Amino acid sequence: MKISYPEQDFIELFGEQDKKAIKIKTYRFKVSQEFKTPKAVIIFLHNIGMSGQVSGHFAEDMSKRGYETVTMDLRGHGLSEGEKGYLDSYDNILKDA
Helix, strand or coil: CCCCCCEECCCEEEEEEEEEEEECEEECCCCCCCCCCCEEEEECCCCCCCCHHHHHHHHHHHHHHEEEEEEEEECCCCCCCCCCCCCCCCCHHHHHH
């Protein structure tokens, strides 16, 4: 069973491709309610050709251990805008992150 992030677009995030703004899809799995605040926030970046949603099981488990997890679909991947599967530079991914 696939586990999805319960919160999407928790932050408005935009990158730039071909001199125009592109929307980057973001996801968050908050810390379990038994914890008042997260121990830390984990930022998960997926591999090329995948989507941030692949970390749903990991994020759910970390939530139960007191950690919040956030991720995004890299530009051109998953539900983010941009040319599908195209990676113009790693520097742009780092800027988005």
